Amino acid sequence: MHIEIQRNADISLTKQIYHSILDHIRSDLLEEEFQLPSVRELSKQLGVSLVTVVKAYQKLEQEGFITSVQGKGTFIRKTKSEENARKEETSSYDWQLSVQDYLPRSQFARFHQVPEKIHLSSSMIDPGLLPNRYLEQEIHSMLSENPKVLSQYGEIQGDKMLREAMVEYLNSIDVPTSPDNILVTSGSQQGIDLIARTFVGPGDVVVMEAPTYPGAIDVFRGRGAVILTVPVDSDGMRVDLLYNLCDKYKPKIIYTVPTFHNPTGALMPTKRRRQILEIAKSTQCLVIEDDPWSEIYFERKPPASMKSLDQYGHVIYLKGLSKTLAPGCRIGILAASGSIFKRLLAAKANTDLGSPLLTQKAITPFINSKRMMNHLKKLRTALKIRRDLVLEILSQHSPEEVSWFIPKGGLNVWLTLPSWINTDHLLIEAKKEQITFLPGSACYPSEQENHHLRLSFSYMNELHLKQGVTIICSILQSAVDLSKKQDSSPLF
Template identity: 75%
Template sequence: MYFEIQRNAEISLSKQIYLSIVDQIRSGFLQEGMQLPSVRDLSKQLEVSLVTVVKAYNELEQDGFINSVQGKGTFVNAERKAAADTQTEALPFNWQLSVQNYLPRSQFARFHHVPEKIHLSSSMVDPGLLLNRPLEREIQQILSENPKIFSQYGEIQGDSQLRNAMYEYLKKAEVPAEPDNLLVTNGSQQGIDLIARTFIGPGDVVVMEAPTYPGAIDVFRGRGATILTVPVDHSGMRVDILQHLCDKHKPKIIYTIPTFHNPTGVVMTSKRRRQILDLAQSIQSIIIEDDPWSEVYFNKKPPAAIKSMDHYGHVIYLKGLSKTLAPGCRIGILAASGSIFNRLLAAKANADLGSPLLTQKILLPFIQSKKMTDHMKKLRTALRIRRDLVLDLLSQHSPDGVSWVIPEGGLNLWISLPSWIDTNLLLLEAKKQHLSFLPGSACYPVEQENHHLRLSYSYMSEQQLHQGVTTLCSILHSEISSKKLHDHSPYF
């Protein structure tokens, strides 16, 4: 069992132990009924005082995550295991618990594909809105013209034709990146992982927005990074707080999703983009600009990317093509320059020696032609209709005390509930009615806020969205009514 403790962090050691155990429970690494180390053993393992571990265990038990049984030990509480779907390991495999791992958390993967009928937990686009038939025809044509393509490796950096096409595509978006400075990745997630394994080691400081994309949190935590967080307001990352952190800690990486932020949907202003770049330049930091869906705007185009202002190679730009074009192809583009790019290319070679050639060739005709523009236009219209439907349903059916951010693009809606509602527990009730969403706690790298949830309106049909949102609102009404009844009971 791996516990991550950082003695130079601003958060207390007992709180770090608490959060590490909660993360492992919510990631499914610690399952219901599993026994935790004794206070004495964990104190010795982490080289902290008994009082520190006792304080963490007491808080975990108070919040319902663990149970202490006199004379037997401390165990993960089955009633508060945060909706983990996996079951306790069968007896023949119990020996595996003695094998050490170094994964502090992996929460996002558990919400990517779920069995629930109404799937609102992952930012995916309804397959019916994507280019299925054209892609099928393109595969057939490629195989007809080049039947040996399955016998060929692609370039480690990525197919040169695709990189040239993406150069032209990104140039229209004011993202400066020569073909030689583009790297084809297996989706943006691999891009994040390549950056982390190249530049982040234990104790290196990474600044992230709070909340942020859970998949990035999982990667940076896995590298042992000291993560500091900056809250997001209606204009994006709070630059005043970022300035304070930069002055005090000089972070190595600043990770941001400035356009249709995941999960809140807000758009960072041009002014803040400039300020963040200026800060990174002043302290010699790297900015990771994650851009999964800037083309999916519902009104006006968002501001130009931070990368468009980058003249000294401080920005590593990630553009995902999977979400909006072809998830099955798993194609992403990384743009960087100088020695940073060279080192990332080496990391890509170490990881997989290059992405599959066939999937790159399939997307090439769409990026080179007007098909891409036409597809994005239709996708924007379809997703705006679904967003508006969800907003209307929430306005009609949600109880008092529920609020949300209206996204001007992207795939997600960020919903805030009364502070006493824990959306991890709410998810357990939702699953009983075959409904899933992403609990907001998965989106916080350090201190967790449990009363938010991310609802993705892009994957389900309008009929399913109607059913899902009305069901969610009904569950919320029941929770709030039960709380009111409890608060006014003469027996409490």
């Protein structure tokens, strides 16, 4: 187990050790009954005091994540509900635990593909709402006309025809760029990883929203970055706090999801986007503008992208096509300029020598067609209906102590519960009902808040949505009632 200590961070060493071990546990990187290093061993390994490690272990034990056995040591403890239902016999692989890894966290993968019947944890779109039949026909047609595409490598930068098509498409959503400044990636996640591999090393400061997209946290934590967070309000990242943070530290990167923020759904106005760019200019840092679903708006088009306001090459823009078009193709777009782009292109070459050509060719004719525009229009209508259904059920059945943000676009609803309720515990109860959601703890890089959860309304049909959200409301009500009962119990 590798623990990265940042001695120049504002977070105490005790909290860093606590969060690092907790991230390993929640990411299933440590198995149940795995023996942790002794207090003395870990303090020597990290170069910290015994008291620092003792306090971290005590907090983990108080919260039920580890257990100490007198004379034997300290061990990972998990509930049966958190174990993989298909856990294989591992006795013959016990030796593997001695192989050191450098993965500090990989939480998001746990919620991406799940066995539960009602899947509300991952922001994916119902396959029935995507143009599967058209893409199937396009692939058949392309292969019949050009069967050699299967025996050809594509350009490292991405197929030129796709890049040209994407320029036209991006211009239509206020993202100016050129084919020479576009890099085709295997989804937005690879785009984040390429940026981190290229520009982030141990000790570099990365500023993120709190909460934020868990997959980005996993990547930056894996690079050993010092992650500093800025809270989110209804207009996105709070710029007043960002100013103060950047006055004290010099960030390498500011990562933001300004349009229908993941997970809260907040929409950043143009004024705040300009302010973040001014901060980036004054501190000479990069801004990652992650744009997974700006096309999915329910009222009016969102403001122009930060990329469109950028005059000096600070913004690296990421657009994924998996959400709105073809998850199976795993295609994303990265747009940058200057030497920043050239270095990212080199990183792409080192990573995989280019994304698959077949899938790039398959979607190219669709990108700027009338069929694409009709698809997006229908998709907005269908997802608005599902959003409204979830909001209606929450209004009717959730406890009055629960609040939520009404998203004007995107795929999620963010719920806030009373601070004494831990949604990690509620997830265990939901799984018993074959339901899953994303607990808020996965969305915080450092100081975790455990009383939030994200419901994705895009993947399940209306029947399953109604069933799942109603049951979750019942679980929430039970948690609130139990807390009230305990508070009202006589002390003697």
